[in-house]
Amino acid sequence: MKHRISALFLGTALALAAGGGAMAQDKNIKIGVLTDNSGLYSDLGGVGSTLAAQMAVEDSGLAAKGWKIDLISADHQNKPDIATTIARQWIDVEKVDIFMDVLNSGVGLAVNNVVKEKNSVMINTGAATSDLTNAQCSPNTVHWVYDTYMLANSTGQALVKAGGDTWYFLTADYAFGHALERDTTAVVVKLDGADIGTVKHPLNSSDFSSFLLQAQASKAKIIGMANAGGDTTNTIKQASEFGIVAGGQKLAGLLLFITDVHSLGLKVAQGLSFTETFYWDLNDGTRAFSKRFSERMKNKAMPSMVQAGVYSGLVHYFKTLEAMGGNPHDGAKVVAKMKELPTDDALFGKGSIRADGRKIHPAYLFEVKKPEESKGPWDYYKLIGTTPAEQAFRPLSESACPLVKK
């Protein structure tokens, strides 16, 4: 009995010392994966993003070093109001330290404000809008995988240079579609091309024939699809039905994911060219990760770049916290340290995070293989061009972000 009481005292004293002595010794981390678990984007984020986070936690080996890491996830249903409610609850009640994924630009921008206000951390791997690191940049946010500027720059430039100088846009009518159209138009106009029209369709439409007919009537050389997920796959499928490509117009997928190509099938998707920053078959590192990932997915899917970004982002976050010796639960401080350290992981290679919160790495221009070129399921892409990290994203000299010192 005596021993137990003295042990209890000792324990309490130690706990007090730990709590009061140094914040840096707090080794608790809580990760929140906020994504679309049930809607049109759930294949490119969704449970796959949570799995990627889980794998990052397991691979970090932090548990063996005395860290305690919790992982929770929620479905934001692509609704900014639901997302911000969850975000506030996660920060205030669940004490979540870092938000991962947060796909959908409308949702991403809304959560960006909450995270800044509450001094938390967001590594956004899914939202496309380049505003996250431009006008609306935040000291608490890192934008990891891609953005509309980069997509427009890479795909847009390649297509205009190949002769596609007149564009007609099919644009998803919300923050993401508008940003993607705006950034692509800027590239097209800069290269002496012309944006000759646009039609805005509601998010999650199923029939695109009316919009496609308008695009067809415009006689534009390129029909730019400023939409994503199910909207893009349906557009592509119906465009082939209406003989758009056969009629000499070219479809430009401004944002396509490997899950979209898988869903379309190579017969319909062949020949499309678009930009991604990750593909499972790039090198040994990506292949090894993707094989492990796919084995644990229910439908054996390979990771999308959004899901790969969740893993890669967490690798860097863990590395930063280890370098800091503990979790200070101070979002801005952690992000500042993340920007100091160079990034390096098997999936995206070496890179860095700029002052505006933009993580930079190379952008790859892929072309979808013909059915006879593919060796099996998920063997879909041919690499046709690479933009180096420094040129892929918006130059800091053009940035409207207040965090960038000029």
Next chain:
Amino acid sequence: MQALYAQLLVGLINGSFYALLSLGLAVIFGMLNIINFAHGALYMMGAFCAYFLLSLTGIGYWWALLIAPIVVGIFGMILERTMLQWLAGLDHLYGLLLTFGIALIVQGVFQNYFGSSGLPYAIPDYPQIGEWRGLQGGMNLGFMFLPVYRGWVVIFSLVVCIATWYLIEKTRLGAYLRAATENPTLVRAFGINVPRMITLTYGLGVGLAALAGVLSAPINQVRPLMGADLIIVVFAVVVIGGMGSIMGSIITGFALGVIEGLTKYFYPEASNTVVFVLMVLVLLIKPTGLTGRAA
């Protein structure tokens, strides 16, 4: 002007899906008094059924048009026998909640196994007669390029709609059915098995949904949520046309497709809401719907 013709035709194509789906709903509501919220899920099952037939057994589109409605129709009849029949005589709300729950479960199960982006299903390329390759390709109408498949959808669904209308309004079987909804006890006294007839009617309504699913598989991706996106619009169609009115739902289905098509041309941002604006207007002016009779 040419563009306008094209939009009218495209509207008619979409209208044929609305008509087929709202027809099934109207049959079920008119005969069983059930607001069938599972209709979208059953439509989705029809499309998946066609996909499985092709990928697992190699059975193509044409047979799927026949087999999928039967398979899904049987599934519907099992639902009716095991669950829906116990709700007869209760408030509409019970049927609505039960079928809504069924829809969520079915969609959830499919989404769990097949994700959300969907599966590919190609337009059939047989039989090959001369330069025709099944229903692939298209023809130039002068004002637009009409894919053969879309033309087929309009004609086929018109035929199915009229046949269903004829079956219910003009045949002896249809007369029994309508009598059974008016006064089941009396019809039973004439020696007609009313519960079996009701089950078959539900199967027919469900089969129509599955048929629409097969028709839409080559146009849209075969996705677990394909029905959830559509069903709300279709309900609006049924409300506008007058709940339970067969001809009303057919005509409104086609008409609303055309109106939606025109909206996509003149003000595309509103194309997802125009049907509901119309629904509100119709309910304000004529609460029983365009062809509905006062209860």
